[in-house]
Amino acid sequence: MKRIDKIYHQLMHNFRNVTLDQLLQVQGHSAKEIAEQLQMERSNVSFELNNLVRAQKAVKIKTFPVRYVPVEIVERIFNMEWNKEKMEVEDLHQLQGNHKRIRRKISTNPLELMIGAKGSLKKAISQAKAAVFYPPHGLHMLLLGPTGSGKSLFANRIYQFAIYSDILKPGAPFITFNCADYYNNPQLLLSQLFGHKKGTFTGADEDKVGLVEQADGGILFMDEIHRLPPEGQEMLFYFIDNGTYNRLGETEHRRTSKVLFICATTENPSSVLLKTFLRRIPMTIHIPSLEERSLKERIELTTFLLGKEAERIKKNLNVHIDVYNALIHSAKFGNVGQLKSNVQLVCAHGFLNHLDKDDVVELTVRDLPDEIKQDWISSSKNIERSKMISEYVNITTIISPIVEDETTKLDDDLSFNLYHLIEEKVKNLNKEGLSKKEINQYILTDIHLHVRSFFKQRTFQNHHLLKFVDDKVIQITKELKEVAEHELNCRFGRKFIYFLSMHIDAFLKRGKQIDVLNEQETDEIRDTHVKEYQVALIFKDKIQEYFRVIVPEIEVIYLTMLIQSIKSLEENKRVGIVVAAHGNSMASSMVEVAIELLGSTPIAAVDMPLTVSPSEIIESLAAKIKQMDEGEGVLMLVDMGSLAMLESKLEEKTGVNIKTISNVTTSMVLDAVRKVNYLNLNLHAIYDSVTKDFIELWDRQPASAGKKKALVSICTTGSGTAKKLEEILTTIVNKASDEPISILTVSSMKLANRIKEIEKEYEILATVGTKDPKINAPHVSLEVLIGGEGEKVIQQAITKGGIPMSDGFTGTNIIVRELCEDSLKKYLVFLNPYHMIDMLLEWLQTIQDELGIILNNTVMIKVIMHTAFAFEREVKQNPIAFSEEEEINGQLEKVYHITERTLHPYEQKLGLKISDDEKLFIAAIFAEELQGQLF
Structure with a gap:
């Protein structure tokens, strides 16, 4: 996003939600106020505000200091087109009188004010409008969408729109009913809908008015309509057809009511609702999940929810971009509902951490709840995500309170203020003499309980398991769970399905018997766990019948052990697991999946960035091995064979028995965790079992010994950017190594097949470009490469962590030089581009030392290009103006003088002196970067 x-x-x-009275009170915002909000230089903000005025996107209010208001807001409030650049305060008051005679319709449409109205909700809103206006009384609607996607809110906005459009009278009823609340009692459900006559059934002590009667002349919103039993659906569509109904127990009296139905379901309507009922609901509207919404909409939703919390706290929120990143990607299953829950948790954490600050609550990564923080930390896409998010928000964003009105009110807003509770509890606990750490722990636990009582968390979804297990296996496992519960007279949780389905899936894929137990051990299991063994025999018959396979006796023994282990609540000593892989998060990601699917186990991850030395790796591995050892040894799963060679050294260092398996995959980690948790095998048995399960996979892995080395440059088309990458990589290789390393250019569209061909002939040291091929080599994206960090990764990959061949290796200069060179050669007419780059790189090093900052490649490129063209403009005598009316503040003035002083020797070399305004622009870049690094 441009400045x-x-x-x-x-x-x-x-x-956003300002009223006329509020606008008259604040009279706009000054450049200084906006600069403080965005943490920019006031002069830069003022410059751009004046550009907005000239573009007729903002109005300048002539006060002291000058204030600004968006044209769109002025047009909305006064219901008129605006074409003036400036406005006196008196004009505002004069228009106030006219405002009372204006019937406002612009931008007050409740549906159009919804986030996503012009994006993901555009079709849904169009359908809703058509349904409301359809003669004579509108069309009944069915809202489809996952839990938490906002179906209830959308239904409420349809109601508001119907009143706004004069279809419904002001004050018309809007009744909400959740069919799930009475799912197990059809009689009571029908009584709620249609009412009942006194004495109709036990407990019917008086006549009751039903919801259909209460909703007369308005809307009845029926949530979870799939829970409505068939007899309820039949009564409802009879009412829809005829407009008449009876209360339960009535026969002689026909009642009438005019109701517009809005129904909602998370299920496939054709499979859960009667076809005769569906025909009466002609308008089906899909409400998109959070995942289906654009990044911009998700950011707007997050900002809106943060604004609602700011209103409760009565303070501004200063939100770091990493918090946006974590929040937007934390609502994996719960959609907008879970996003709202997570926003409140983060705000509650931040509020607790900043109780001593009166004006603002800062939200940083440390304020994230542990589960959200861990998810954010373990993600390998944070840099890419933050770059995308930065198009819409700043490094830190000021969120002001959103004043509640009918268009911003959320249906499920809490009836209490959580932040008042926090303050009160902190005061009380302080009086009791508790330490700050104890108070925080106590309050945080309370916060989680409060928030989660209002926002239902969805359980783990089977589709995660489907990544590793065939759907047919999951289906048979559900049947086996019912058998086990009946035979053993107990209840099993969802973990039963996870572990048993993975065990059956492994058995089916293995296709052969693996026997790691002797005859004496199997006999002992039969005799010790008689009931479980009988259940396992039933399992055997059903598996054989369902999959038409032979299940050997040893597999029955394993099933017996599995059933007993899941059933037992005893905590036994288990084999520990340590997963070690090169890269910033590969090992962590695999371990995270295993824990999420299969529960807690003694397992730890060791991520090994290329920057970490071998001695540090050994220390990290040794620490984790000691931590995971429960007395039964540790299974080490590693990505490269070289790590397997450390086994004896680590055993000697830790005194722990270790077995190592190379070429680790997520499936291998899951298999090992399952066997550790639920088969109760010793270290050697687990090692043998996992090894045999994956031996065929290893046999297909090509060896890399004796292969030529290569770096792979990847671009969308295989040309263009990739060709430039080839030049950059060639320069890096020449400076880092004297051995032959090929640079291969590949199109991302042909990547999957081409990379396999390359791996047969070459050892790929690293890949660079637009797409990660997901191979055992580091990948550097274009953003990371241009930013400067990627060159170090490539250098490490080439030298294996050693010292590069060239003592003068300056990686950042390679990227900056290569990327600036093309543009300067193309556009500089009077000046030598090569000389300019050398000179300006030298100057940048000087000014970084003077200011005490480190500029990344992106900023360096920006400064070099601007300064080179500033000198060129001086030759043409066509400099640009900084601003015609702004003052220079203290920090910018200081940076300006340093810029001027350090540039002076180079001005003398060129015989050119660039203007003060040009230097101010350059200094503003440094000042903004300096401020960002200070904070």
Whole structure:
């Protein structure tokens, strides 16, 4: 996002819900106020605000200091087109009188004010409008969408729109009914809908008015309509057809009511609702999940929810971009509902951590709840995600309170203020003499209980398991669970399905018997766990019949052990597991999946970035091995054979028995965790079992010994950017190594097949470009490469962590030089591009030392290009102006003088002196970077 766009976005945010009275009170926002919100230089903000005025996107209010208001807001409030650049305060008051005579319709449409109205909700809103206007009384609607996607809120907005459009009278009823609340009692459910006559059934002590009667002249919203029994659906569609109904127990009296039905379900309607009922609900509207919404909409939703919390706290929120990143990607299953829950948890954490600050609550990564923080930390896509998010928010974003009205009110807003409770409890616990750490722990536990009581968390979804297990296996496992519960007279949780389905899946894929137990051990299991063994025999028959396979006796023994282990609540000593893999998060990701699917186990991850030395790796592995050992030894799963060679050294260092398996995969980690947790095997038995399960996979792995080495440059088309990458990589290789390393250019569209061909002939040291081929080599994205960090990764991959061949290796200069060179050669007319790059790189090093900052490649490229063209413009005598009316503040003035002083020797070399305004622009870049690094 350009600077001008960020400033306009902030200005619009400030006035999003402003009323006329509020506008008359604040009279706009000054450049200084917006600069503080965005943490930018005031002069830069003022410059862009004046550009917005000239573009007729903002109005300048002539006060002292000058204030600004978005044109869109002025047009909305006064219901008129606006074409003036400036406005006196008196104009505002004069228009106030006219405002009372204006019937406002612009931008007050409740549906159009919804986030996503012009994006993901555009079709849904169009359908809803058509349904409301359809003569004579509108069309009944069915809202489809996952839990938490906002179906209830959308239904409420349809109701508001019907009143706004004069279809419904003001004050018309909007009745909400959740069919699931009475799912197990059809009689009571029908009584709720249609009412009942006194004495109709036990407990019917008086006549009762039903919801259909209460909703007369309005809307009845029926949530979870799939829970409505067939007899209820039949009564409902009879009412829809005829407009008449009876209360339960009535026969002689026909009642009438005019109701518009909005129904909602998370299920496939054709499979859970009667076809005769569905025909009466002609308008089906899909409400998108959070995942289906654009990044921009998810950011707007997060900002809106943060604004609601800011209103409860009565303080501004200063939100770091990493918090946005974590929040947006934390609502994996619960959609907007879970996002709301997570936002409140984060705000509650931040509020507790900043109780001593009166004006603002800062939200940083440390304020994230542990589960959200761990998810954020373990993600390998954070850099890419943050870059995308930065198009819409700043490094830190000021969120102001959103004043509640009918268009912003959320249906399920809490009836209490959580932040008042926190303050009160902190005061009480302080009086009791508890330490700050104890108080925080106590309050945080309370926060989680409060929030989760209002937001239902969805259970783990089977589709995660489907990544590793065939759907047919899951289906038979569900049947086996019912058998086991009946035979053993107990209840099993969802873990039973996970572990048993993975065990059966492994048996079917293995295709052969693996016997790691002797005859004496199997006899002992039969005699000790008689009931479980009988259940396992039933399992055997059903598996054989379902999959048409032979289940050997040893597999029955394993099933017996599995059933007993899941059933037992005793905590036994288990084999520990340590997963070690190169890269920043590969091992952590595999371990995270295993724990999420299969529960807690003694397992730990050791991520090994290329920057970590071998001695540090050994220390990390030794620490984790000691930590995971429960007395039964540790199974080490590693990505490369070289790590397997450390086994004896680690055994000597830790005194722990270790077995190592190379070429680790997520499936292998899952298999090992399952066997550790539920087969109660010793270290050697687990090692043999896992090894035999995956031996065929290893046989297919090609050896890399004796192969030529290569770096792979990947681009969308295989040309263009990749060709430039080839030049950059060639330069890096020449400086880092004297051995032959090929640079191979590949199109990302042909990547899957081409990379396999390359691996047969070459040892791929690293890949660079637009797509990660997911091979056992580091990948550097274009963003990371241009930013400067990627060169170190490539150098490490080439030298295996050693010292590069060239003592003068300066990686960042390679990228900066290569990327600037093409543009300067193309556009500089009077000046030598090669000389300019050398000179400006030298100058940048000087100014970084003077200011005490480190500029990344992106900023360096920006400064070099701007400064080179500033000198060129001086030759043409066509400099650009900084601003015609702004003052220079203290920090910018200081940076300006350093910029001027350090540039002076190079101005003398060129015989050119660039203007003060050009230097101010350059200094502003440094000042903004300096401020960012200070915070």
